[in-house]
Amino acid sequence: MEVLDLAHKDANIQSLASKFMPCYRMISSRFGSLLSEDTIAWIQSALEEGRVGEVASRIQETLEASENIPLNIAVTGESGSGKSTFINAIRGIGHEEKDSASTGVVETTMKATPYEHPKYPNVKLWDLPGIGTPDFCPETYLDQVQIDQYDFFIIFSSSRFTVNHVKLVQEIRKMKKKFYFVRSMVDKDLENERKSKPKTFSKERVLQIMRDYCLKNLSDEGMSEARVFLVSNFDLSNYDFPKLEETLVKDLPACKRHAFLLALPDVSEAAIDRKKAALQERIWLQALKTGALAALPAVGFILNDIDSMDKCLKHYRNVFGVDDASLLQVAQRLERSVEEIKAPLKSLDLLALIKGESAMDQLLKVGGGFCSANGGIMGAGFHIGKTYYIHLHFLNTVANDAKILFRGILGIPF
Ligand SMILES: Nc1nc2c(ncn2[C@@H]2O[C@H](COP(=O)(O)OP(=O)(O)O)[C@@H](O)[C@H]2O)c(=O)[nH]1
Ligand SMILES: [Mg+2]
Known part of the structure; x- marks a missing residue:
């Protein structure tokens, strides 16, 4: 049993090593990546040599450094x-x-x-x-x-x-x-x-x-x-x-x-897309980190972890100016009521976003659809945990709302 597990783990590390580079290029090519060429090369060889713990730390360090x-x-x-x-x-x-x-x-x-x-x-x-x-x-x-x-x-x-x-x-x-x-x-x-x-x-x-x-x-x-x-x-x-x-x-x-x-301010749909791509890359790197640590397809989604989901959703709303304070500003600017501004938006209600006939099924559907529609984050079998589907789903929904607001500000009817 243990031997089988080890073999499984090895196969997964090899699979990460072979898919890392093409997948990363796919998600990061359009607007310039977070990882430098040196770091990409380093991660690639570390994965090939099975140094997954080091890969996870390096990714974590890079993500933290880029924030500060x-x-x-x-x-x-x-x-x-x-x-x-x-x-x-x-x-x-x-x-x-x-x-x-x-x-x-x-x-x-x-x-x-x-x-x-x-x-x-x-x-x-x-x-x-x-x-x-x-x-x-x-x-x-x-x-x-x-x-x-x-x-x-x-x-x-x-x-x-x-x-x-x-x-x-x-x-x-x-x-x-x-x-x-x-x-x-x-x-x-x-x-x-x-x-x-x-x-x-x-x-x-x-x-x-x-x-x-x-x-x-x-x-x-x-x-x-x-x-x-x-x-x-x-x-x-x-x-x-x-x-x-x-x-x-x-x-x-x-x-x-x-x-x-x-x-940067959301001055164009392209700017919103750039932000979305940057955050998508972060989600992908977090997923890679988890995947590298587990060296197994991650299945870490905890359905009742409402607090952390709420935090994640709020973070994205804040980044894209879909937070309550920004919505009030938009309403004032357009001389409309806040309710009118909020009406077409989909990212304001966390529970509505995640509930369904079967929340889990729905999430997987969303995850699969989202990933294949966005340049193959799943890229040829690259596994990412369900937590990340949720994050991607939130990101996608908030970025869409940001575009709705942007068009509203330009005078295109909601
Ligand atoms: N029409 C127009 N007015 C501007 C623009 N940028 C600044 N102003 C106005 O030009 C004046 C000087 O701008 P300010 O930002 O104080 O210039 P600074 O001295 O270089 O900091 C202010 O009255 C601004 O409102 C612009 O792009 N278009
Ligand atoms: Mg001045």
């Missing part, structure tokens, strides 16, 4: 270019709320001010002093704001890029840090153009002119390969902000990517 890793984003540019407004928008905070970065005021200080993300305090956006003064000196500026501490720089201008921006970038480059140019307030310029040339106005053409103009300014200052993102802080779903998000996520190292991705 600090991410410091510097937002700079001249005074009045929309830096503080951008910071509030990313943090999902109204400009009049407590802890918001104050906007529209003239800057007098040379101090950088950090603003924590309300849900992910390890993600900080730094409001840097303006760079537009005639006596601007990039070296002293970057010294004063402690250039070392930032992961990357977002450089704002609401009109044209100048020699000051370029000087700043030259210093940032010396420190081997990444930077991104943002041309803000495009909504205002479009509106002005529309008013002044109502007959010939073309949104696409005006945007192209703005883009070309910024690129020419930068090229005139010796930066011909620069890229500029056109953004309205009052409408992040529009223009180039979704592209900027995507670029930043791709450029970050694997260990920092998830923290940033989860902290």
Whole structure:
């Protein structure tokens, strides 16, 4: 009997080893993975050698580190270019709320001010002093704001890029840090153009002119390969902000990517999908960890563990802005009752989500359907515990609700 069990265990470890890489590539390829290439290779060889305990610890360490890793984003540019407004928008905070970065005021200080993300305090956006003064000196500026501490720089201008921006970038480059140019307030310029040339106005053409103009300014200052993102802080779903998000996520190292991705506002269905994919990957890695430890198909689902299910559901609702406080905000914004906003959502009632003729059967159905519809988490017989089906089911339901809310905010009827 014992011999049989051992043989079974060995076969399962081998099966994990052979399926790990293809399955992981499948679930993580679209938006960049949480595990670095080194870690992936390490796990692969550890599984082949049967060092399953070490694999479980390494996965746990990586998951924990990715939750707590600090991410410091510097937002700079001249005074009045929309830096503080951008910071509030990313943090999902109204400009009049407590802890918001104050906007529209003239800057007098040379101090950088950090603003924590309300849900992910390890993600900080730094409001840097303006760079537009005639006596601007990039070296002293970057010294004063402690250039070392930032992961990357977002450089704002609401009109044209100048020699000051370029000087700043030259210093940032010396420190081997990444930077991104943002041309803000495009909504205002479009509106002005529309008013002044109502007959010939073309949104696409005006945007192209703005883009070309910024690129020419930068090229005139010796930066011909620069890229500029056109953004309205009052409408992040529009223009180039979704592209900027995507670029930043791709450029970050694997260990920092998830923290940033989860902290980003849901400005597009693609952003919601990215978050969903990141969380799906986490669920998969948790499942792999359990699977590696047990080296047996895990069957650890405890139906009456309502508390932990409730916690998991609340966590996802919070991540996707489907929590009670966010729903109230959406209702106020759309001038509708909270009941109306809640009506089409499916993730608000835990018991309704898990009850059925036979809860277990239903869960397995959901799990199977979900997995095969989402790039084969079950991938060719890779077993994951029923607990993870539940998590996937919750994640899927909450992400769908987030899309319903997002469409509602855009004015598409619920
Ligand atoms: N129309 C429009 N106004 C903006 C935008 N971003 C900022 N503003 C406004 O521009 C002014 C200066 O913005 P602020 O964020 O304080 O600039 P900062 O000095 O760079 O921090 C404020 O009155 C903002 O409301 C934008 O994208 N579009
Ligand atoms: Mg400001």
